[in-house]
Amino acid sequence: MTVMFLDSLEVREKTLLTPLKIAQRTTYLEWDSQPTLFKQYPHFCYRISLHDVSALSWLSHLRCITTLRTVSQKPYYQLNVPSAGNLHPLEIYVQVRNVSGVLCGIYHLDTLSEQLVLIQEIEDDGVESYMGITKRFNGFMVMMSIVPFRSSWKYGLRAWRYCYLDLGHQIGVLNATVRHFGLELTKMSHCDTDRLNLNMGMGDDEYITAVYGVGTVGNRPVKELKNAFMNVAPTNYTMKDIALAESIKNNPAYLDNHDVSQWSDYLGINRNRRSAREFFASNMNDRIMAELLELSVPKSLEVVAVVLQAHAMHLGMYRNGMFSMGGNYRDEVVQLLLGQRFIAGANMVFLIYAQKFTAHSHIEAGIYTQDIYLTCEHFGVGCSGIGAFYDDEGSKWSNNPLLYAVAVGGKTG
Numbered sequence: 001m002t003v004m005f006l007d008s009l010e011v012r013e014k015t016l017l018t019p020l021k022i023a024q025r026t027t028y029l030e031w032d033s034q035p036t037l038f039k040q041y042p043h044f045c046y047r048i049s050l051h052d053v054s055a056l057s058w059l060s061h062l063r064c065i066t067t068l069r070t071v072s073q074k075p076y077y078q079l080n081v082p083s084a085g086n087l088h089p090l091e092i093y094v095q096v097r098n099v100s101g102v103l104c105g106i107y108h109l110d111t112l113s114e115q116l117v118l119i120q121e122i123e124d125d126g127v128e129s130y131m132g133i134t135k136r137f138n139g140f141m142v143m144m145s146i147v148p149f150r151s152s153w154k155y156g157l158r159a160w161r162y163c164y165l166d167l168g169h170q171i172g173v174l175n176a177t178v179r180h181f182g183l184e185l186t187k188m189s190h191c192d193t194d195r196l197n198l199n200m201g202m203g204d205d206e207y208i209t210a211v212y213g214v215g216t217v218g219n220r221p222v223k224e225l226k227n228a229f230m231n232v233a234p235t236n237y238t239m240k241d242i243a244l245a246e247s248i249k250n251n252p253a254y255l256d257n258h259d260v261s262q263w264s265d266y267l268g269i270n271r272n273r274r275s276a277r278e279f280f281a282s283n284m285n286d287r288i289m290a291e292l293l294e295l296s297v298p299k300s301l302e303v304v305a306v307v308l309q310a311h312a313m314h315l316g317m318y319r320n321g322m323f324s325m326g327g328n329y330r331d332e333v334v335q336l337l338l339g340q341r342f343i344a345g346a347n348m349v350f351l352i353y354a355q356k357f358t359a360h361s362h363i364e365a366g367i368y369t370q371d372i373y374l375t376c377e378h379f380g381v382g383c384s385g386i387g388a389f390y391d392d393e394g395s396k397w398s399n400n401p402l403l404y405a406v407a408v409g410g411k412t413g
Contacts, residue, residue, distance in 0.1 A: 031074070159241075187257050
């Protein structure tokens with residue numbers, strides 16, 4: 001049997017959106033068939049609340065439910081991180097070692113209950129060896145996984161783009177949370193994802209895609225994990241898209257750290273973050289737009305900010321923060337973003353391009369956009385990440401591929 005594997009350029013070609021493709025869409029989603037959004041380990045597993053031990057409190061801000069509503073008689077969860085379609089195709093695992101009040105072990109971060117669920121107790125073994133570390137890591141090793149079917153159920157192969165953008169948002173929150181709590185983020189230099197996935201009990205429907213250390217490497221030697229863990233399905237059912245799954249499986253784990261903005265009101269803005277669906281341009285001042293243009297941009301990205309409405313600021317394009325070309329591009333930008341009319345009320349739209357269309361550039365686009373979200377929340381303005389656009393039309397303003405767009409504008413009141 002030949003395994004179908006698409007490289008990132010093939011993924012791009014197969015997931016381009018055009019006006020014809022949008023017009024030909026006939027897919028109807030039966031929302032009662034949506035796969036579950038949260039992985040649940042068996043009830044007999046030991047659990048510890050993130051609020052019962054002070055050393056764990058920072059984890060409660062990493063991935064958390066901020067709003068619970070009922071839609072069509074089903075619970076509708078909104079998290080502190082955005083997700084295309086509110087599908088949330090991520091899970092988080094944490095190895096904890098030498099943390100006061102916590103049993104040394106590997107845990108699943110249960111977002112629903114805000115608990116750590118013990119998967120495996122550890123002593124002289126751990127996940128360090130899969131990261132090329134020969135000594136025990138004291139503190140936390142945070143592992144993030146992608147569950148492709150949660151997103152591909154709605155988007156098919158284009159879910160590849162959204163899964164990595166979502167992962168970038170989550171990494172952005174990790175960086176900001178660690179910085180707020182004054183913890184030390186340790187960059188990993190290597191990750192053997194094949195062996196790590198196997199020993200973590202991952203099946204063909206979930207893949208660890210990013211790993212970070214929060215703590216320091218100690219002096220005592222460490223061994224490989226003694227036994228593979230139990231396998232727990234991340235969704236109540238699955239339908240495997242082989243091309244999508246293999247493409248995610250074959251991408252190396254993301255290990256880089258990034259500078260992010262630091263805000264004294266971080267805990268509040270992290271939980272209050274929402275994607276705006278309407279804008280009121282007169283309620284946003286030019287100073288905030290100038291602040292947004294000065295945010296640090298990852299080196300892999302090119303950012304074209306289009307100012308659509310302002311009080312005194314020049315309308316037009318700003319490339320990597322610098323004014324480039326004047327003009328009114330509102331209609332063109334709205335058309336680019338599938339004609340979504342609410343964008344016409346925005347003050348500015350960031351078009352995020354990359355030198356290369358890769359999984360890692362999508363992750364960095366997500367990290368950068370998360371910084372925009374939190375900055376907007378701090379200043380009380382609206383923000384909306386947009387992953388759907390006409391790819392070829394986006395090329396008129398850059399020779400690089402378009403990965404993501406972000407609309408920003410004033411809020412009502």
